Amino acid sequence: MSLQGPAPKTDEFWLFGYGSLIWKPPPHFDRRIPGWVTGYVRRFWQASQDHRGTPEAPGRVVTLIERSYWEKLADHHDSAPDKVWGVAYRIIPEYVAKVKEYLDIREINGYTIHYTPFHPATGIDPALLPQHGPFLTLVYIGTPDNEQFVGPQDPQKLAEHIYRSEGPSGLNRDYLLELEKALNVLSPESGDEHVTDLANRVRAIAARERKRETGIQTDNAILSSQFPVVVSPEQAQQRHHHDFRRGSSIDEQEETEKTS
Structure with missing residues (x-):
């Protein structure tokens, strides 16, 4: 310097x-x-x-x-x-x-x-x-x-x-x-x-950036309501089975923790 x-x-x-x-x-x-x-x-x-x-x-x-x-x-x-x-x-x-x-x-x-x-x-x-x-x-x-x-x-x-x-x-x-x-x-x-x-x-x-981001989020919400995701009966059954299995696993884990 x-x-x-x-x-x-x-x-x-x-x-x-x-x-x-x-x-x-x-x-x-x-x-x-x-x-x-x-x-x-x-x-x-x-x-x-x-x-x-x-x-x-x-x-x-x-x-x-x-x-x-x-x-x-x-x-x-x-x-x-x-x-x-x-x-x-x-x-x-x-x-x-x-x-x-x-x-x-x-x-x-x-x-x-x-x-x-x-x-x-x-x-x-x-x-x-x-x-x-x-x-x-x-x-x-x-x-x-x-x-x-x-x-x-x-x-x-x-x-x-x-x-x-x-x-x-x-x-x-x-x-x-x-x-x-x-x-x-x-x-x-x-x-x-x-x-x-x-x-x-x-x-x-x-x-300005906050307004733009809010606008994008609003647009996405509108698109989701106008064009909802269509799920077939087979996909719905698979999701239900998966959720049931996940819930059962969590329940079993909680019961194991309670008794350990």
């Missing part, structure tokens, strides 16, 4: 999570601070071959795009909040090396290490913070030059892709819906239009 930007001049190790790290935190942390970073846009533009998809059928997960780069692209979601909300975690000092190793494995699929200023949400106890005001946090970003970066996509096609993708960590749509829920509880202003729009589309797809 490459290292981008200057490392913080402090002994404390803080990690910024803007995706699954919000609701699935790293091990060995002792502080969890909601807040935001600026200068970035969050997008589902990173392929996932190891968590929410497979190498043959990659899913989609979020990455951060530098706003100056994003503004040059033709994105169907043409607006984005100035603040990218997420969570900063302070890792217990004696576990920093272990957690870094864990994160390198978890985020290995195209992500690189960067450092960015993190702004704590208002109302946080100052005693929990390393300093007054913003402080540097480590963040994993899938930059546009990594092999898993897919770039702008049609929102409906992206939602369909997310709905149907699955990997070792579970359904891709669960990742999207969990992210939406996790963001909405951080702050009244922490929602993300890109995430919410995709989540609404995925819910509409799920409703």
Whole structure:
């Protein structure tokens, strides 16, 4: 993994999570601070071959795009909040090396290490913070030059892709819906239009699929009533004999169990 930007001049190790790290935190942390970073846009533009998809059928997960780069692209979601909300975690000092190793494995699929200023949400106890005001946090970003970066996509096609993708960590749509829920509880202003729009589309797809499956079941029931299976007298006698024998065998087994 490459290292981008200057490392913080402090002994404390803080990690910024803007995706699954919000609701699935790293091990060995002792502080969890909601807040935001600026200068970035969050997008589902990173392929996932190891968590929410497979190498043959990659899913989609979020990455951060530098706003100056994003503004040059033709994105169907043409607006984005100035603040990218997420969570900063302070890792217990004696576990920093272990957690870094864990994160390198978890985020290995195209992500690189960067450092960015993190702004704590208002109302946080100052005693929990390393300093007054913003402080540097480590963040994993899938930059546009990594092999898993897919770039702008049609929102409906992206939602369909997310709905149907699955990997070792579970359904891709669960990742999207969990992210939406996790963001909405951080702050009244922490929602993300890109995430919410995709989540609404995925819910509409799920409703459509349920309706389609219900329709198929209804059609099958109607066909069964209109075209019942015709059984010959010989088949009926064979079924009756088979059911009688099966019932007798079960009765005999039950009686044996009772007397044993």
